[in-house]
Structures are given as C-alpha cells and as structure tokens.
Amino acid sequence: MTITRSRARRKRVWYLLLLLPYVGLLWLPFYARAEPGLWGLPFFYWYQFMWVFITIGLIALVNWRSQ
Amino acid sequence: MTTGLNWPATLVFIFFFFLVAIVGFLSARLHPADLNNLSEWGLGGRRFGVVITWFLLGGDFYTAYTIIAFPAFVYGAGAIAFYALPYAILIYPFFFVVMPRLWLVCKRRNYLTLADFTMGRYGSRSLALAVAVTGILATVPYIALQLIGMQVTISALGVHGAAWLNDLPLAIAFIVLAAFAYTSGLRAPASIAFLKDTMVYIFVVAAVIWIPLKFGGFGHVLRKAGDVLAARPVPAALILPHDQFLPFATLAIGSALAVFLYPHAATGVLSASSSSALRVNASLLPIYTLLLGFLGLLGYIAIAADIHVQSTDDVLPLLVLKAFPSWFAGFCLAAVAIGALVPAAIMAIAASNLFTRNIYREYLRPLASAGDESAMAKSASVVIILSSLLFVIFGNRSYAIVLQLLGGVWIMQTLPTILVGLFVRWFDPKALISGWFAGMVSGTGMVWSQGLRSAVYPMRIGGTTLASYAAIDSVLINLIVAAGLTVVLKSLGVSDVQDETLPADYGESVACPASGK
Numbered sequence: 001m002t003i004t005r006s007r008a009r010r011k012r013v014w015y016l017l018l019l020l021p022y023v024g025l026l027w028l029p030f031y032a033r034a035e036p037g038l039w040g041l042p043f044f045y046w047y048q049f050m051w052v053f054i055t056i057g058l059i060a061l062v063n064w065r066s067q
Numbered sequence: 068m069t070t071g072l073n074w075p076a077t078l079v080f081i082f083f084f085f086l087v088a089i090v091g092f093l094s095a096r097l098h099p100a101d102l103n104n105l106s107e108w109g110l111g112g113r114r115f116g117v118v119i120t121w122f123l124l125g126g127d128f129y130t131a132y133t134i135i136a137f138p139a140f141v142y143g144a145g146a147i148a149f150y151a152l153p154y155a156i157l158i159y160p161f162f163f164v165v166m167p168r169l170w171l172v173c174k175r176r177n178y179l180t181l182a183d184f185t186m187g188r189y190g191s192r193s194l195a196l197a198v199a200v201t202g203i204l205a206t207v208p209y210i211a212l213q214l215i216g217m218q219v220t221i222s223a224l225g226v227h228g229a230a231w232l233n234d235l236p237l238a239i240a241f242i243v244l245a246a247f248a249y250t251s252g253l254r255a256p257a258s259i260a261f262l263k264d265t266m267v268y269i270f271v272v273a274a275v276i277w278i279p280l281k282f283g284g285f286g287h288v289l290r291k292a293g294d295v296l297a298a299r300p301v302p303a304a305l306i307l308p309h310d311q312f313l314p315f316a317t318l319a320i321g322s323a324l325a326v327f328l329y330p331h332a333a334t335g336v337l338s339a340s341s342s343s344a345l346r347v348n349a350s351l352l353p354i355y356t357l358l359l360g361f362l363g364l365l366g367y368i369a370i371a372a373d374i375h376v377q378s379t380d381d382v383l384p385l386l387v388l389k390a391f392p393s394w395f396a397g398f399c400l401a402a403v404a405i406g407a408l409v410p411a412a413i414m415a416i417a418a419s420n421l422f423t424r425n426i427y428r429e430y431l432r433p434l435a436s437a438g439d440e441s442a443m444a445k446s447a448s449v450v451i452i453l454s455s456l457l458f459v460i461f462g463n464r465s466y467a468i469v470l471q472l473l474g475g476v477w478i479m480q481t482l483p484t485i486l487v488g489l490f491v492r493w494f495d496p497k498a499l500i501s502g503w504f505a506g507m508v509s510g511t512g513m514v515w516s517q518g519l520r521s522a523v524y525p526m527r528i529g530g531t532t533l534a535s536y537a538a539i540d541s542v543l544i545n546l547i548v549a550a551g552l553t554v555v556l557k558s559l560g561v562s563d564v565q566d567e568t569l570p571a572d573y574g575e576s577v578a579c580p581a582s583g584k
Binding site: 015018019021022025026028029032033034037039040041042044045048049051052055056057058059060062063 | 146149152153156157159160163164284285286287288289305306307308309312315316319320346347349350351353354356357360364
C-alpha cells in the first residue's frame with residue numbers, strides 16, 4: 001500500500017511541469033520586447049510560438065511518465 | 068440581379084459547400100446506431116477516438132468567427148489581440164489535468180451535460196438549472212457569431228443585391244445545417260470537421276508562405292504595420308505596452324479557464340471514447356494554436372497590404388481576395404464558411420442536450436422516455452439554429468457580439484460548481500447559487516459600465532487603477548461569496564452534503580481493480 005502510494009506520488013510530481021507554460025506566458029515583462037528578432041518576427045511573437053512547441057512536448061512527456 | 072459577383076470564386080465556393088453538406092447527411096452512417104437515444108444523437112455514442120476527437124474539438128474552438136475576428140482584432144488593436152495565442156496554449160495543460168476526470172465521472176454515471184454532473188454531484192435541482200441556463204445563454208449568441216462569420220465570407224464573394232438576396236445564401240446554408248444536425252446529431256459535425264480542417268490548413272499554410280512573400284517578407288510587413296499602427300488616431304503597438312500587461316494576462320488565463328465550461332466544449336469532450344484519447348489530444352490540439360498564430364499575423368499583413376475596411380470583420384476576406392487568384396480565394400472563403408457549420412452544429416446540439424436533459428426532463432416532463440428525449444433534443448436543435456438565423460437576419464449584428472462578450476463572463480460563473488466540484492465536494496449548493504448570482508450581477512455590471520464595448524474592467528484599488536478581464540474579477544467575487552456562505556452554513560450544521568458520485572468515479576483505474584494497472 002505504502003509502496004504504491006509513494007510511487008503514485010512520484011508520478012504526480014511530473015504534473016508540476018505543466019505549470020511552466022503559465023509562468024512562461026503570463027510573465028509579460030520578460031517577453032514584451034522586440035529584440036532579439038527571428039526571421040523578421042519580433043521576440044514578443046516568436047517567443048509565443050515557441051511555447052506552443054514547448055507545451056506540446058511537456059504535455060506529451062507528462063502523459064508518458066505519469067502512466 | 069447582382070453586381071460584381073466574383074464568378075470563379077463563387078463556383079468553387081458552392082462546389083465545396085455542397086460537398087460538405089452531402090458528407091454531413093451521410094454521416095448518420097458513421098458508427099451506425101439508434102439515433103433515438105440521446106447519448107447517440109447528442110454525444111455520438113461516446114465513441115470518437117483520438118483522431119475524430121481532435122478534429123471535433125479543433126472545429127469547436129477554432130471557429131469561423133475566430134478565423135474572421137482574430138485577424139480583424141489584430142488589424143484594429145495590435146499586440147493586445149495576441150492574448151489569444153497564450154490563451155490557446157494555456158487551455159491544454161489544464162485540459163490534460165481536468166478533462167479526463169470529467170469524462171470518467173460522466174461516463175460512469177451516464178451524465179450527458181455539465182448540468183447532469185452538477186445534479187449528481189450536489190443533488191440540487193436549482194444549481195443544475197443555473198448551470199443549464201447559463202450554458203444556453205452563453206451558447207446561443209456564439210451560434211449567431213458563426214452565422215455572422217459566414218455572412219462576411221458570402222458578402223466578400225460580391226453578393227450584393229436586394230436585402231432578401233443578401234440573406235438567401237446564409238438562409239440556405241443554415242437550413243442545410245439544421246437538417247443534418249437533426250438527422251445525424253453529433254456525427255454530422257464530426258465527419259465534416261475533417262474536411263473543413265483540411266481546407267483551413269491548406270488555406271492558412273498557403274497564406275503564411277505566399278502572402279508575406281508577395282508583400283515583401285515578414286520583417287518588412289511587421290515594420291510597416293508597426294508604423295501604421297503608431298500613426299493611427301488611437302495609436303496601437305506591435306509590442307505590448309506596460310499598461311496592457313494585466314489585461315493581456317487576465318484575458319489569456321480567464322479565457323483559457325472559461326472555454327471548457329461552455330456546453331459545446333463539454334459535448335466535444337464527453338463524446339470521446341476514452342480518457343486516454345483526451346490525454347493524447349491535450350498534446351495534439353495545440354497544433355491548431357500554431358494555425359491561430361499565423362492567422363493573427365495575417366492581420367498585420369493586411370495592414371501592410373493597404374487593406375482598408377469599414378468593418379474590421381472584412382479584413383481577412385479582402386486580404387484573401389487581394390492576395391490569391393479568384394479560384395483559390397473561393398476555396399479559402401469556402402473553408403471559412405464551412406468552418407462555421409461545424410461549431411454551430413456542435414453548439415446547437417450541446418444547447419439542445421442541456422435544454423432536454425436539464426429543463427424539459429427535469430421540469431416539464433419528468434417521465435420522458437429515451438425516445439421522447441431524443442425527439443425533443445432534435446426539435447430543440449432546429450429551433451435554436453433557426454432562431455439564431457432570424458436573430459442575425461433581422462437583429463443587429465452588434466447585439467450578437469455584445470451577448471457573446473457577456474457570455475464569456477457568464478459562463479465563468481459556473482467555474483466554482485464544475486471545476487472545483489470535479490476535485491472536491493466542499494462547497495454548499497446554496498452557497499454556490501448565491502456566488503453564481505453575485506458573479507452574474509457583478510460581471511454584467513462591469514461590462515455594462517464599459518458601455519458594453521469591452522470586457523476589460525478598470526478596477527480602482529486604493530489609488531491605482533488595475534484593468535483586468537471582468538470574468539476574472541467577477542468569478543473572484545463569486546468564489547468569495549460561495550466560500551464565505553459555505554463556511555457559515557457548515558458552522559451552523561445545515562450544509563447540504565448530498566452527493567451520488569463516489570471518489571472512485573473520478574479515478575483512472577480504480578473502477579477495474581483486476582486490471583493490475
């Protein structure tokens with residue numbers, strides 16, 4: 001019982017990764033800027049696009065590790 | 068008859084539109100079953116796997132109105148409009164944690180709507196009614212907005228004539244919609260969502276590659292758009308200014324929290340075949356968000372391409388017509404118009420499910436059989452679609468937009484009941500109703516005080532003014548009232564603790580202990 005419960009808790013720790021997109025995208029003073037640009041896109045825009053990929057990766061990772 | 072009709076674009080448009088309509092009618096054959104059962108008609112028999120769920124939920128969130136309104140908002144307001152991108156990302160970690168839980172309890176207890184869940188979890192008919200009514204109120208203007216999205220694309224084809232002629236194509240489209248929602252239920256949007264999304268992806272990818280090249284590359288386009296925005300009578304910016312940080316962040320997080328409280332989103336989620344189909348989708352659905360981001364950039368491209376409009380809703384159709392050959396423009400506009408059918412059908416079905424299960428069966432005909440329920444829901448969907456059609460044809464377009472703005476604030480008031488209720492059964496149902504009422508009144512008041520033009524409310528605290536999304540402010544009031552009253556009722560020992568669900572209903576593997584997982 002205790003073994004399964006601590007294992008469940010260890011799996012649950014992976015869920016904390018899901019908080020990262022909220023920090024990354026709500027922390028506006030960090031990314032509301034023009035430089036550095038990428039392919040003509042100001043930082044403000046490509047940073048948001050980048051988080052789409054990071055979020056996909058994080059959710060897939062948590063889904064895999066928490067099974 | 069009509070002047071300036073763009074024939075190549077119109078013919079391509081009509082061809083794709085009818086192709087999709089035929090698929091919609093044939094879709095009753097997708098996983099055939101007895102459509103006289105509400106969970107078959109209204110939830111597709113909870114049989115949709117990863118792929119269909121992906122298309123269905125994608126069609127649900129990224130609607131025709133999104134495709135029209137997001138570039139229009141960027142065109143008109145600059146950086147603040149891009150809150151939609153963080154919003155459409157932050158939905159999904161939340162989705163991953165919450166929705167499999169919702170699916171599990173609804174599957175095990177055979178709940179078809181969020182109000183069914185409320186009834187089971189809290190045993191309170193009035194709370195379930197509040198959830199059902201809020202859901203219907205928030206959904207109907209959303210359907211009207213889809214019609215407006217379609218209207219905008221049709222008028223871009225050059226259909227300008229007598230008033231009745233203007234509305235004829237729209238009326239035909241929505242009678243088709245009502246007919247296939249009636250006959251096939253949720254299977255109809257599920258099968259056309261695939262076609263619609265394929266078309267939208269082709270359109271957006273072509274637009275993102277081709278249009279910037281045509282107008283001098285992204286760097287040039289954005290510099291020019293920035294200059295034009297800064298020189299406007301009401302200046303806007305390419306990079307979010309400091310005083311818009313809080314509105315941007317609260318709009319993003321507030322919209323992300325509210326989206327799954329909408330009946331049509333719940334319908335999409337509950338029709339999935341398993342909780343793991345939903346977990347996999349949490350990491351696949353953000354692919355649509357990339358598409359959304361590109362659509363937003365098209366708003367800047369329209370500025371740089373010297374598109375001038377009377378109504379910003381025309382930005383995207385005009386850009387498409389200016390940048391592409393007519394036949395391809397017709398294809399793109401058809402993609403947008405078909406994009407209206409999928410969410411409008413899901414929304415109408417979701418609102419009918421709510422009406423049938425939580426108002427008709429609960430209050431009007433408690434002894435309704437499964438066949439009666441299904442027949443009622445089918446007729447309700449037709450009434451809902453036709454009334455939003457009449458609303459758009461005879462009413463004022465701006466009412467639909469205002470009501471949808473308010474709808475976002477209203478639907479948020481079911482968050483303490485649904486979202487908190489999925490995890491803990493702590494709140495008292497009477498306290499939740501009081502909180503809901505306080506939130507509805509204060510939220511409506513905040514939007515009202517802004518002349519019904521904006522859901523961003525400038526709250527004065529001490530000497531400073533903090534502008535934030537009214538849905539967030541009002542749901543905080545709601546939570547404070549609900550929590551305060553719950554504490555009082557519990558301390559008096561009169562709190563209602565009825566709950567038909569069991570902790571095991573929400574867990575992944577507990578229901579089948581023999582599976583060894």
